[in-house]
Amino acid sequence: MIESITDSFIRRTTKSLQRGKQVHRRLPDGGLVYIDRPLPFLILFRHPVEKPDHATADFVKATASYIISSQESTDELRPLVQSIAKAMADEFGAFMIIELLASQDSQAPLFKILGPEKQLPATLKVLKEELASIKVSGTSTTVETASNEKLLQEPLCLMQEEELKKHAILILGVELKPVYLRTGTDKVYPLLQRTLRQKIADAIKKTVFDFVQVQSTHKPLHFQALGRHAVKRVVWRIDKQLTSISDQFRFLLLVTPVNNNEAWEEFRKSKYDKTPTFHYRLMPVDTDKLKRDLYNIPIEKVDDPTLAYLFRDKRHELDKMITMLSDRNKPDFLYSSMQLYGGVDAQLLKVAEGILAAIPEPTRDSDAELIPVPEFAALAEQEIAFLRSQYEGVDSGVDVRDDIVGLIVSKGRLNVGTDAKIPRSRAEALIQHEVGTHILTYYNGKAQPLHQLYVGSPGYEELQEGLAVLSEWLVGGLDQDRMRLLAARVVAVHHLTKGSSFVENFWRLKDKYNFTEETAWDVTMRVHRGGGLTKDAVYLRGLVHLLDYLKQGHELEPLLIGKIRQDYIPIVQELIYRKVLRPVPLKPRYLQDESIKPKLEQLKTGISVFNLL
Known part of the structure; x- marks a missing residue:
């Protein structure tokens, strides 16, 4: 921290920007x-005299260009802001200053x-409309406009009005009612503050976007x-810590029986009337310690709203997975599974x-x-070698x-x-399902800095399996028996979540839907493993949602950037625009x-699951 904003400090700061460099410096x-980086805008917050307002100051940290100071330091701050504004106005043809006030x-x-x-x-209309679109629970979203004379x-x-006109600089103010603070205190409602930060930051970016399109070069x-291109070191550190937690266990392997063949023989000998006993791999982690490590990761230190959201979302998923591992083979396993993977809606x-009615027999x-x-x-x-020919970072193989039981991709193998x-x-x-989708998206994701x-983002399985099944259709291998499965x-x-036992589910598949004993066993084992795993519903659900997504005119290729879920697409696109993410190699x-x-063109015209039959 510096004691005062000197002329030398101002010159160095301005020259850094003129050279295209980042500025990150402490003020008094x-x-x-x-x-x-050089940008045509600056967001400003000044703490009120003798009453610091850190809660409101946090709002500007969600932007790519900001200054936090105090009203007491205005005389020192003035030449710094003027120097930055004039230099950037010269570079871009216009400049915008937005001051946030509580x-x-x-x-x-x-x-x-x-x-x-x-x-x-x-420009003001854009700002007004964007702020008006922000919904805050329990508070009416009202937006008024007034003169900016208070800021002049x-x-x-x-800056004086004449200088603003001379250099094509616009000063706006946004007064925010501090609904994120408990009345009469400086105690924050953290979830409300977090939501508002993200939405106000987007409103500001859209306003600046409108301004620069018309007024600047x-x-x-x-x-x-x-938004920000540069990512702070704390982000990469937290990303690494979350990955380290995730890498300590192989979830699907840990909830899949190791005695499938023996259990099947036991079930067959009982004439399919006695629930089999499943055995699982020894637990390689202490779930209590793992959870403590998970919540010791200081995600709150990430002031980038988008990346902080990704990390919180991942922590929530890991929390559920670790809970499921500690509840393996217990009734509570199913409830966590429904939270993680969802159930089956009507x-x-x-x-x-409908599929089973349309194809009643194998x-x-x-x-x-x-x-x-x-x-x-x-x-x-051979297919892995084809991927490696596109990107030498593919370090995969077949075990x-x-x-x-069957096929499982784990950690890219x-x-x-x-x-x-x-x-x-x-x-x-199946090769396109496992290698052309699951392994490919693993290494596309691994080619990214994040x-x-x-x-895998939370809930990525639905889109992954939808893509994988669709790839089967594209290469002509999605037959009717696969759809029945x-x-x-x-x-x-569905029946698992309604209380059906292993034996009841098996007989339903065998007698009502005419599956062979082996297939009915395989489906029932997969669904009841661990205590009740609802993940297997995501294959068909993912395919239905993916077909609808493509029908809306969206492209398939951007979905292959990594292991993401469908509603992450805008987030991924934002990070691409911000140059945080790179083009995909595979x-x-x-x-x-x-x-x-x-076939790809046919998908854009809109087809249903039944058309795939």
């Missing part, structure tokens, strides 16, 4: 100037905009491009039952040729194991059970195959 009395009037509207409405009605007169004046592609159940030849596991593993290795029964006609479809994109999983999850084979393009 705990103040701060942070400017991510209203002291209990009868004040939620927001009051201080600005020259007659001179720039369009002593004691707050930073700076033409950002999107309002989010006005519409999804209707789709699943259609695949029971004598269909099976591909030997070593041959399938070799084909999968054939006797403690795996494909695990194949020694007894896996894979129809030759389905081999390419680890959460390969570890996905529908059966949904029905089994494309699946089907997106490079000209013969598949007609």
Whole structure:
């Protein structure tokens, strides 16, 4: 921290910006100037005299260019702001200063905009509309406008009106009613403050975006491009800590039985009338300690609202997973599973039952040729080599194991059970499912600086499995029996959540829906493993939601940037605009195959799950 803002300090700060560098320096009395890069705007907050307001000061930290100071330091602050504003106005052709103030009037509207409405009605209209769209529970969102004379007169004046006109600089003020503070105190309502910070930051960016498009030479592609490019070291540290927690356990392997074959024989000998006993891998972690480590990660130190949201969201998911591991094989496991993966709503159940009604019997030849596991593993290795030819960072492979049922991708590697029964006609479809989707998105995510994109955002399984199943259809391997299987999983999850036992679910699949004993066993085991895992409903749910997403005109390729869920797309797009994320290095084979393009176009016209049959 410096004792005073000297002429030398001002010159160094301004020259740094003129050279295209970031400015991050302390000011007197705990103040701060942070400017991510040369930008055509500055957000300002000054603490009231003898009454610091740190809660309101936090709002400006969500932006890419701000100064926090105090009203007492206005005389020293004035030449610094003027120097920055004039230099950036010269570079961009115009400059905007927005000062945030906390209203002291209990009868004040939620927001009051201080600005020259007659001179720039369009810019003020954008700000007014964006603030009016912010919804605060229990408070009416009222926005009023008034003159900005208050900011142009002593004691707050930073620049005279003549200078503002001469250099094409606009000064606006936003008075905010401090509803995020408990009445009469400086105690914060943290969740409300966090929500408001994000929404006000977006409103400011949209306002600046409108202003610069008309008034300046700076033409950002999107309002989010006005956000921070630089990421503070604390972000990478927390990203690494969350990844470290996630890397300490392999969730699916830990909740999948290791004695599948023995349990099946036990169940068969009981004439399918006695719930089998499942055994699981020994727990490699102390779940209590892991939770303590998880909540010791100081996510509150991240002042970037978007990245802080990602980290909080991931912490919430890890919390649920660790809880499930501690409750493995206990009744509470199911309730955490429903929180993590959801259940089955009426519409999804209707789709699943519709598929089973449309295809009441197996259609695949029971004598269909099976591909030997070593041959399938070799084909999968070839597809991994295809990915490696695009991006040398692909460090994957295939492991054939006797403690795996079917196929599982874990930590970017494909695990194949020694007894896996894979129809030759389905081999390419399964390779695109496992390698062309799950392994590809793992390494696309790993190519990003943000680890959460390969570890997996909370709820990523739905979109992942939707993409994986769709890839099966694109390469011509999504047959009717596969669709019956996905529908059966949904029905089994539904009845699990309604209290059906293992035996009841098995017989329902066998007798009512005509599945073979082995298939009914496989579906029931997967759904009841660990104490009740609802994850298997995400395959069909993800496919339904993905088809609807593509019908709306969205593209498939951006969804492959990593292990994300569908509503993360705007967040990912924001981080791309901010240059926090990089272009993806890997494309699946089907997106490079000209013969598949007609199918991709068909998806944009809108097709339902039943069209895939």
